[in-house]
Amino acid sequence: MIRFEDVSVTYDGAAEPTVRGIDFEVPEGELVLLAGPSGVGKSTVLGAVSGLVPHFTGGTLRGRVTVAGRDTRTHEPRELADLVGTVGQDPLSHFVTDTVEDELAYGMESLGLAPDVMRRRVEETLDLLGLAHLRDRPIATLSGGQQQRVAIGSVLTPHPSVLVLDEPTSALDPAAAEEVLAVLQRLVHDLGTTVLMAEHRLERVIQYADQVVLLPGPGAAPVLGPPAEVMAVSPVYPPVVALGRLAGWSPLPLTVRDARRRAGDLKQVLENAAPKGRGEPRDQPQPTRSRQHSAHPTPVGEVRALSVTRGRVQALHHIDLTITPGETVALMGRNGAGKSTLLNALVGLVKPSSGTVRLGEATPHRTAPKDLVRMVGLVPQEPRDLLCADTVAAECAAADRDAGAAPGTCRALVTELLPGVTDGTHPRDLSEGQRLALALAVVLTARPPLLLLDEPTRGLDYAAKARLVAVLRALAAEGHAIVLATHDVELAAEIAHRVVLLAEGEVIADGSTADIVVSSPSFAPQVTKILAPQHWLTVSQVRAALHPEAG
Incomplete structure (x- = not known):
């Protein structure tokens, strides 16, 4: 054909x-x-x-x-x-x-x-x-x-x-x-x-x-x-194949069902081991900034009784959310649940119909953009909305100027996220995933305390996603708070301390990643489904348990 x-x-x-x-x-x-x-x-x-x-x-x-x-x-x-x-x-x-x-x-x-x-x-x-x-x-x-x-x-x-x-x-x-x-x-x-x-x-x-x-x-x-x-x-290969490679299964399983049938021996080996990594209650964020060392750090973002009506649609209803320094939060839920609207309210693009949104002492929709960029940054679903220059170099230079950062700051981030992309490349000639990485570098240049990402892994392969995870973990370790609206359950399992589930504009669950995703047939990652009832989230957790000397 x-x-x-x-x-x-x-x-x-x-x-x-x-x-x-x-x-x-x-x-x-x-x-x-x-x-x-x-x-x-x-x-x-x-x-x-x-x-x-x-x-x-x-x-x-x-x-x-x-x-x-x-x-x-x-x-x-x-x-x-x-x-x-x-x-x-x-x-x-x-x-x-x-x-x-x-x-x-x-x-x-x-x-x-x-x-x-x-x-x-x-x-x-x-x-x-x-x-x-x-x-x-x-x-x-x-x-x-x-x-x-x-x-x-x-x-x-x-x-x-x-x-x-x-x-x-x-x-x-x-x-x-x-x-x-x-x-x-x-x-x-x-x-x-x-x-x-x-x-x-x-x-x-x-x-x-x-x-x-x-x-x-x-x-x-x-x-x-x-x-x-x-x-x-x-x-490039999915978690089920990565687990099969790690366990030495042949032929490699392609489905959760096939992997579960072969996982008996692996589950026995892991039975007495405890998962370590994101989402475990004991693995709470530990920001390094001195001003955040108190037992109860000041939230970088607070949402109280927030409701947003857009036309005839009630997009959000009575949302309460507190975001603390060093915390990575995954917003999840079906399409149209209100995830993007909540991010837009946090960055001041949407005005509350009722309730409040605060970033420290600032109200986002009443704060000038030049001041807001140092408080919160949003990488939208369509990264080209942030990109307006003719070359990668020009985008980076503009980002450095807007953020008041040292020349070369943005370019260094681009090199980390997009190795091999040249200064003279036009953003429109980048793939969707490459454009997203460039937009992320532009937003990160200002080093905002609160970073918002809307579907950040659209168009990213597994290697690019791993680089993104490494960058976001480093930012969280420095005290940045990160909120991701995502349908990528594997990303949430890898990086989020906490999952907030939305449905019809309301919060229906808010807790540690392990507690939320393990109990959800829709949002559980592949490794969780394969190794249930044990509470493993990622291949990296399993690898660390099997080969602790490598860690």
């Missing part, structure tokens, strides 16, 4: 091809997962299937890409629209109408489908993706995850033969991600739809893949094969 024949893509002004030697075939009716580290060209490969590369992006495509026999170099995207449905990393750039129902119908209108067919397919898709209650909502009022589901739905309604998806679950909560992936599996198995998908959260998708295409890195040829075989050699 999809065939790549010795394909390379070189963008205008680039010294080297972004991808080269891409040669593989995706059979009809299979779900093929495209995996690899950030920045290796996965989005470029996907773009070549829909014709966006090179017709929209520019550059030179060598070799041949065909979809059902159509050459994408000689067929523009509109000439492939009846065949290929595409959802990119950024759902906002995908939308052309204002409301959910209109967006689901738009693609079918463009193809001239009959009104009764359109009506039936819209209803089916609303039910498939759990969007029926949002049908009349303006898209601009939806959460990032809800927008992601609408974007996926809008390409499902025309019933394309091929679906190309770039990070389709990155903004979805665990339950919504499972729903979307179940829908994709049904399309593949029941309708013979061909799916090519790139995804960094392999723990969510690897079990659904028929084959995996691994892009190992610059200059290396793609590796194509069954998921277990590719995971055995891949530089």
Whole structure:
């Protein structure tokens, strides 16, 4: 169905091809997962299937890409629209109408489908993706995850033969991600739809893949094969595979169920060991700043009886939250629960309808931005909202000026988070994950006592996530308070001292990470599910117990 024949893509002004030697075939009716580290060209490969590369992006495509026999170099995207449905990393750039129902119908209108067919397919898709209650909502009022589901739905309604998806679950909560992936599996198995998908959260998708295409890195040829075989050699792999490698299991398990069946001996070895690391009650933050050494440090942020109404939607209702120095808090909950709204209230972008938000003695929405930047920093879901310069160097210089920091401060953070990115690189030429890391460096330049991150691991591979975790742990150790709104349960298990669960704008649970996630089937990380009823959260905890001398 999809065939790549010795394909390379070189963008205008680039010294080297972004991808080269891409040669593989995706059979009809299979779900093929495209995996690899950030920045290796996965989005470029996907773009070549829909014709966006090179017709929209520019550059030179060598070799041949065909979809059902159509050459994408000689067929523009509109000439492939009846065949290929595409959802990119950024759902906002995908939308052309204002409301959910209109967006689901738009693609079918463009193809001239009959009104009764359109009506039936819209209803089916609303039910498939759990969007029926949002049908009349303006898209601009939806959460990032809800927008992601609408974007996926809008390409499902025309019933394309091929679906190309770039990070389709990155903004979805665990339950919504499972729903979307179940829908994709049904399309593949029941309708013979061909799916090519790139995804960094392999723990969510690897079990659904028929084959995996691994892009190992610059200059290396793609590796194509069954998921277990590719995971055995891949530089990126989910926690279930990491645990299998640590335990020496062969073949490697790809699902929690497979791993649980093999985990008996490992659980016996670990039975008398105690997990050490984030989330344990005894592992409370110990900030090093002298002004925070008192038994009851002054909170860096306090929310009292906070309610926020946006239009007709009650986004937050009577929220109480105290954030102390050195503490890392994970805000979790389904899409639309109010996580982003709470972060925006803390940074002064949203005015409370009632209640109070305080940062020390300051009220965020009444504080001048030049003063607020030294109190709190927010890395939003869309990092490009913070980036306005033409080069990485210019972004860093501006961040140093705005923060009153020594020249080179921001660049040093970029080097730590994004090794190999040059000063002259334009932010738009970075991958989604690389842009997020650049935005984080810009915010961190001011060293705010309170750091807020909204879905900080969207677009990040496991190595980039590990670098982010190391940076955030170091900041917490220095006394910075960190609040993450995240659907990434593995990140929360790795870094959070505390989890706050939101539902329908209210706090429904607030406690240590171990207490909250171990008891939750939706928010438990893979290692917890595999080794239950023992309370292990991460592979690093298990490794430390098995090999204490390495610590």
